[in-house]
Amino acid sequence: MASYSTNEFKSGLKIMMDGDPCSIIENEFVKPGKGQAFNRVKIRNLKTGRVLEKTFKSGDSVEAADVVDTEMQYLYNDGEAWYFMHPESFEQLGADEKAMGDNLKWLKEQDMWTVTLWNGVPIATSPPNHVVLTITDTDPGVRGDTSGGGGKPATCDTGAVVRVPLFVDIGEMIKVDTRNGEYVSRVKE
Amino acid sequence: MSGPANYRPSAGLVTLQIRARIRKQIRAFFDPRGVLEVETPVLAQAGVTDPHIDSMKSCWSKHAGDIYLQTSPEYAMKRLLAAGSGSIYQMSKVFRYGERGRHHHPEFTMLEWYRVGFDHHQLMLEVDSLVRKLLLDHLTLNPSCFWTYREVWKQTIDLDPLKSTLAQLQAFVEEQGIDISGLEDDIAGWQQLIMTHCVEPRLPQDTPVFIYDFPACQAALAKIRDEDLPVAERFELYINGMELANGFHELTDADEQRKRFQAELLKRKAMGKPEMPVDEHLLAALPFVPDCAGVALGLDRLIMLVIGAQRIDEVLSFVVDEPR
Numbered sequence: 001m002a003s004y005s006t007n008e009f010k011s012g013l014k015i016m017m018d019g020d021p022c023s024i025i026e027n028e029f030v031k032p033g034k035g036q037a038f039n040r041v042k043i044r045n046l047k048t049g050r051v052l053e054k055t056f057k058s059g060d061s062v063e064a065a066d067v068v069d070t071e072m073q074y075l076y077n078d079g080e081a082w083y084f085m086h087p088e089s090f091e092q093l094g095a096d097e098k099a100m101g102d103n104l105k106w107l108k109e110q111d112m113w114t115v116t117l118w119n120g121v122p123i124a125t126s127p128p129n130h131v132v133l134t135i136t137d138t139d140p141g142v143r144g145d146t147s148g149g150g151g152k153p154a155t156c157d158t159g160a161v162v163r164v165p166l167f168v169d170i171g172e173m174i175k176v177d178t179r180n181g182e183y184v185s186r187v188k189e
Numbered sequence: 190m191s192g193p194a195n196y197r198p199s200a201g202l203v204t205l206q207i208r209a210r211i212r213k214q215i216r217a218f219f220d221p222r223g224v225l226e227v228e229t230p231v232l233a234q235a236g237v238t239d240p241h242i243d244s245m246k247s248c249w250s251k252h253a254g255d256i257y258l259q260t261s262p263e264y265a266m267k268r269l270l271a272a273g274s275g276s277i278y279q280m281s282k283v284f285r286y287g288e289r290g291r292h293h294h295p296e297f298t299m300l301e302w303y304r305v306g307f308d309h310h311q312l313m314l315e316v317d318s319l320v321r322k323l324l325l326d327h328l329t330l331n332p333s334c335f336w337t338y339r340e341v342w343k344q345t346i347d348l349d350p351l352k353s354t355l356a357q358l359q360a361f362v363e364e365q366g367i368d369i370s371g372l373e374d375d376i377a378g379w380q381q382l383i384m385t386h387c388v389e390p391r392l393p394q395d396t397p398v399f400i401y402d403f404p405a406c407q408a409a410l411a412k413i414r415d416e417d418l419p420v421a422e423r424f425e426l427y428i429n430g431m432e433l434a435n436g437f438h439e440l441t442d443a444d445e446q447r448k449r450f451q452a453e454l455l456k457r458k459a460m461g462k463p464e465m466p467v468d469e470h471l472l473a474a475l476p477f478v479p480d481c482a483g484v485a486l487g488l489d490r491l492i493m494l495v496i497g498a499q500r501i502d503e504v505l506s507f508v509v510d511e512p513r
Binding site: 007028029030033034035036040052053054055056060 | 241242287293367370371382384386
């Protein structure tokens, strides 16, 4: 089984910890001039998202986690899983609710998502940085008010609620930044 | 090489000028005190047996045996002391396998000096005056603290390092929420874990903290003083949570030193590390080494304090490439 020595630790490295795949966020080498060296690491459990701190004796080895991030296209939901397709191999994989997390509100068919696979199974997903959504409900637009000041809530076709400028109307398409949930611009068809 | 080629230095040019000035100030400090500047070989005939310090091996001729990049100039300087050099100092490059981090680089500069006739208390005072002189214009320092290892534990975590059993130390670590795996049942290792994780972060800021009289199991090359609870006449200096210097009232008993080397070799073996040849030249010199105290100070870390750097890379002209 593949393993990493603490000397190879760096942020982004995927390791197994208590049976779960984890990603190293931070690694600090701590060593008294005379005495035992340690690696103090912050790791994120990729299944639960929980961040924990752990100390290793330097030189020890840890099992590597077979975790890869893959760009995949979202196809459909069958009531149990959300199916993504690899654009080259056309392989389809289903992600469960846990792997989708609270990203579902950004999910649109045919969008390219990052799917994190552990031993080939999706364990986490993340949406593209920007998505284009259609507004299904909002207060009537105020024509001519392009100041951008104020704003109002708008419900989108995916269920996401985004704060938009006053001039935006039902049926219009908008670009949204999924990292902060903020409106970016209107999109012309 | 990782990343594209880049000829630029790691440290800024102003930092390199500060480094040059500090080296000058160090010489100006020692010269009037009659401490002789010396140079000893970087290529050492023997490495170190210390189980927690790994030497880098090299060779100078295919007919000669292994040679090691020095991890410290200590052994060679003690041979000079034995030959009657009197008090000596040097600034030299030292090398430690596998040590890389925010405060570590596998090659770094050490200021090491020995004072004949000093004990560790007298040497601590000299270290204090040198460090204060070098940091004078850069850091406003509070009066220095001089605490025994036992006092500093009492002050910061209210635990007795000399009387606590291994089980008590382990219970404390668990209580502190420290998740550690793979540490052997060796009391020194657990003391060091608590020191680095619990004590160091609680030391006062902008204050030179001298910690002396270490647990005897962490004696290294220091004399052990027999009291009810024996302690090693060793000290460390910390400033802003960073270990800056380590000194000893030097052990000069060759038989005791040989025993410590052998105990370290046994430990190396248990840890699955390569056996290291014992430095017989040093053992031959020890009976002639006068009573003295010696200290090693990390020059790069001192420069970090001067410029307020967070990483050692900010004070080194060039650093090793990160492994891929």
